[in-house]
Amino acid sequence: xxxxxxxxxxxxxxxxALPDEQTFASPLRxxxxxxxxxxxxxxxxxxxxxxxxxxxxLQHPLLGSWRALTSPVWIYRVxxxxxxxxxxxxxxxxxxxxxxxxxxxxxxxxxxxxxxxxERLSILVLVAAGTFQLLTxxxxxxxxxxxxxFFTTVHYAVxxxxxxxxxxxxxxxxxxxxxxxxxxxxxxxxxxxEPVRALSRRGMLGLAGGGAALAVITTIGDKVPFFSxxxxxxxxxxxxxxxxxxxxxxxxxxxxxxxxSPDWRLKVVGSDRSVALSLAxxxxxPQRTASLPMTCVEGWSAGAVWTGVPLRDLxxxxxxxxxxxxxxxLENGLYGASVVAASLVAIPDTLVALVLNGSPLDxxxxxxxxxxxxxxxxxxxxxxxxxxxxx
Amino acid sequence: MSVPELPPSSTSSQQILRWVLAAVGVAxxxxxxxxxxxxxxxxxxxISTGLWLLxxxxxxxxxxxxxxxxxxxxxxxRLSRPWRDVVVVALVLSVFALLIGWPFISGYGRxxxxxxxxxxxxxxxxxxxxxxxxIGCLLAGAVLTGxxxxxxxxxxP
Numbered sequence: 001x002x003x004x005x006x007x008x009x010x011x012x013x014x015x016x017a018l019p020d021e022q023t024f025a026s027p028l029r030x031x032x033x034x035x036x037x038x039x040x041x042x043x044x045x046x047x048x049x050x051x052x053x054x055x056x057x058l059q060h061p062l063l064g065s066w067r068a069l070t071s072p073v074w075i076y077r078v079x080x081x082x083x084x085x086x087x088x089x090x091x092x093x094x095x096x097x098x099x100x101x102x103x104x105x106x107x108x109x110x111x112x113x114x115x116x117x118x119e120r121l122s123i124l125v126l127v128a129a130g131t132f133q134l135l136t137x138x139x140x141x142x143x144x145x146x147x148x149x150f151f152t153t154v155h156y157a158v159x160x161x162x163x164x165x166x167x168x169x170x171x172x173x174x175x176x177x178x179x180x181x182x183x184x185x186x187x188x189x190x191x192x193x194e195p196v197r198a199l200s201r202r203g204m205l206g207l208a209g210g211g212a213a214l215a216v217i218t219t220i221g222d223k224v225p226f227f228s229x230x231x232x233x234x235x236x237x238x239x240x241x242x243x244x245x246x247x248x249x250x251x252x253x254x255x256x257x258x259x260x261s262p263d264w265r266l267k268v269v270g271s272d273r274s275v276a277l278s279l280a281x282x283x284x285x286p287q288r289t290a291s292l293p294m295t296c297v298e299g300w301s302a303g304a305v306w307t308g309v310p311l312r313d314l315x316x317x318x319x320x321x322x323x324x325x326x327x328x329x330l331e332n333g334l335y336g337a338s339v340v341a342a343s344l345v346a347i348p349d350t351l352v353a354l355v356l357n358g359s360p361l362d363x364x365x366x367x368x369x370x371x372x373x374x375x376x377x378x379x380x381x382x383x384x385x386x387x388x389x390x391x
Numbered sequence: 392m393s394v395p396e397l398p399p400s401s402t403s404s405q406q407i408l409r410w411v412l413a414a415v416g417v418a419x420x421x422x423x424x425x426x427x428x429x430x431x432x433x434x435x436x437x438i439s440t441g442l443w444l445l446x447x448x449x450x451x452x453x454x455x456x457x458x459x460x461x462x463x464x465x466x467x468x469r470l471s472r473p474w475r476d477v478v479v480v481a482l483v484l485s486v487f488a489l490l491i492g493w494p495f496i497s498g499y500g501r502x503x504x505x506x507x508x509x510x511x512x513x514x515x516x517x518x519x520x521x522x523x524x525x526i527g528c529l530l531a532g533a534v535l536t537g538x539x540x541x542x543x544x545x546x547x548p
Contacts, residue, residue, distance in 0.1 A: 024460050092487045098451055099459065105452040124448055125420060131447035138491060143500030143508065147443060149436040157426030158444075164419020171412035174405065199476035207480060211487040218491065218520065232516025233492045240507035251504040364505075 015110060024103035033201050035180025037097040037208055038173075042166060044090035045130070049163045051083035055297060056156050059377055067341040069375040073349070076375035077293045077301040081223035084299030087137045088219050092211025094130060096204060119172060126169050129162035141219075141235050141298045152297070222300035236300050241362035244304050247296055247378055250363045253331040255384045264368055266352070269389045270318030279368045283354060285309045285317075290349040296378040306372045308353035311345050311388070320390050322346035327371050330384040338380040344373050352385060473539060477532035484524045492517050 058076065061067040069075055111117065133155065140151050170177065185201050199207075221231025222245075225238055236245045250256045258264070265276040288310050295301040312322045322345040328337045344350050350373040354361060361367040366383025373381065431437045462482070466475055494500070495513040502508055 019457065024456060026463070088491060091491055095487070095490070099456070102452060102456040105456070127448040127451065128444040129423070131451075132444050135447065136443060139494050142494030142497075143502075144494045144497065145500075148439040149431050153430035154427060154436075154440055157423055157430045158440075160423030160426060161420050162423070164416045164421070164423055166416070167412050167419060168416025171409045171416055174409050174412075199479060203476070203480075207483055211484060214484060214487055215491050218488065218516075232511070232520050233495045233513065234511065235495070235509060236507060237510050239510060245507040246505055247508070249502070249505045252502065 015108060018110075019106050021103045021107045023106065028199065028201055028204050029100050029103075030183075030185070030201055031176055031180035032183040032185045033180075033204055034097065034100045035177045036185060036205060037093060037100060038177065039181070040208070040212075041090060041093045041097050042170070044086045044093060045133075045162060045166055047086040048083055048090070048133070049159055051079040051086070052156065052159055054079045055083065055377060058375065059152075059380065061341070068344040070343055070347050071374065073292055073374035076377070077223075077295045080295050080297060080377070081220075081299055081301060084137070084141060085216055085220055085223065087134055088141075088215045089212040091134050091138065092215055093208050094134060096208040096211070098127065100204070122165065122168055122172065125161065126165035129158050129165050132158050133162050143235075143298075225302075234300075235298060238302060241364050242356045242359060244294060244302055244356065244365065245300065246362075246364040247298075248331075248335075248383075250367075250384070253333055253384075255330040256363065258330045258386075259363060259367055259384045264386075266369055266385055267387045268314050268318050269387065270315065270320045271390060273318050275317055279354070282309055282352070282369060285313065287354075288348055288351060290351060290372070292349060292372055292374055294372075294378055294381065295375075305357050306351055306353040307355035308351040308369065308372070310348045311340065311350045311352055311371070311373075312348065314352060314388060315345065315390065318390075323390055326389045326391070327382045327385055328387040328389070329382050330386050335379045335382070338371070338376075338382050340371065340373060344376075347374070349374060352388075473535035474532050477528045477535070480531075481525050481528035484528075485521055488517065488520050488524065492520075 054076070058069070109116075136147070136151060136155055136158075139146060140155070145151065185205055217227060218231055218233045219235075221228035221234035222236040222238065223234075228234065228238055238245065240246050250259060265278055266282060267276045268274060286309070287307050289305060289307040291303065291305050293301050293303045311325065315322065315325060323342045325340045325345050326337055327340060329335070340350065351371070352369050353366075353372045354369055356362070356365055361370060366385070369385045370383040371381055371385065427440065428437075431440050463479070466478055466482075470478060489496075492513065495509065495511075496517050498509065498513065500509055
């Protein structure tokens with residue numbers, strides 16, 4: 001019987017030296033508060049996930065019906081603005097939610113067997129994926145790339161981890177969530193004894209909501225111009241050449257010379273024949289004017305009025321009915337080509353634009369000719385066109 | 392904690408719902424992990440992704456929570472109500488503002504060839520925002536102090 005190690009061993013000493021759950025006790029924490037914050041945060045992440053899927057499938061078509069959204073023309077502007085705004089609003093909610101449960105990390109026992117370890121692991125996955133999505137998302141809106149991976153594909157991949165971890169978390173915590181939502185968010189007993197109460201549990205909920213409102217108001221100005229004066233952290237003021245902001249300039253992608261050349265031609269290639277049109281020849285074709293917003297995946301958007309040749313008319317020049325078309329840019333980079341689905345080609349407002357807000361395209365807006373169509377992420381509104389192919 | 396820490400007894404249909412949700416959640420995590428590995432083909436990308444995944448939760452539990460506790464303890468020691476709450480609210484809102492604002496304030500994303508990107512004066516904006524937060528909270532503190540004084544006077548015999 002004396003062969004067993006002493007029970008008051010090293011691990012006990014370590015446990016005694018470290019803080020425990022009571023070290024961080026606060027009367028402001030309660031399951032009722034945590035459950036309500038969880039509902040808000042869950043809604044924010046669900047909204048981000050669904051609007052993110054919309055943007056993903058517009059760029060990477062998977063199903064026939066998801067290839068393009070033709071109308072209303074503002075729908076992607078709304079979904080992507082909501083995506084970024086819900087993500088920014090979730091940051092204060094997540095901070096208070098984490099604060100409301102953070103002492104549990106230090107609970108005893110620190111290692112309470114395999115089931116306890118699995119629960120801790122599921123929380124780690126949840127917090128890791130959730131903070132990853134919000135932090136990389138807001139950094140991407142500031143174009144601050146403090147990493148070596150490609151943002152869009154990893155942000156999409158980790159979104160599945162985050163939403164899966166949230167669903168798993170709901171499964172694990174369901175009894176507590178029900179109990180927490182059933183209980184009122186009472187003010188802490190200590191606070192209620194005071195004649196004037198400021199911060200209570202309900203106050204913490206208000207602080208989380210106020211923080212989310214602050215986050216939205218300070219960033220939404222590049223999506224809703226009304227808020228621009230107070231949106232001190234919006235990515236853009238809304239200014240730019242011809243009154244429209246620019247995401248990638250002509251200099252940054254090295255197309256200045258080719259785009260300014262008098263030898264520039266737009267080649268339209270059908271299955272049987274092809275034509276090469278100069279800017280003057282394009283301008284001589286029947287023109288159409290459409291009011292279409294420019295929406296960036298980073299969330300900013302702006303309305304603009306475009307004039308140019310409907311893409312379907314250009315296909316008709318080479319004898320093609322509306323069908324899938326690939327538009328290619330003078331730019332050789334990542335966004336140097338994009339596919340326009342037949343359903344978008346068919347509508348007359350899908351333009352090869354030559355004019356923006358009444359004057360010829362600025363070089364940074366894609367001079368001499370660019371694609372503009374409803375509900376396409378800005379990176380697919382291909383600028384500095386050189387070639388259009390069917391198929 | 393006002394709600395008991397032991398889960399209330401749940402019905403069998405709730406238990407089935409929990410297992411279904413758990414299975415869906417694990418499937419989502421697995422699919423996401425598979426996509427993440429595919430989206431990060433090289434080890435530098437995987438290490439970078441791993442750091443961005445793991446540093447925030449570790450930072451939260453090991454540094455930020457104890458730090459918040461120390462700051463809270465100092466505030467409680469030095470200030471009485473309502474100023475204690477006023478300063479906590481102002482501090483928390485300031486942290487939110489800087490958390491969201493610092494990528495813009497830092498200006499790292501600015502490009503010389505694209506003047507319409509990050510084209511606001513973010514430092515002036517942040518200063519104005521912090522001024523609004525602190526002036527608002529100090530005014531609220533003054534109002535609450537005055538009300539507290541009136542309440543305690545009317546309570547006096």
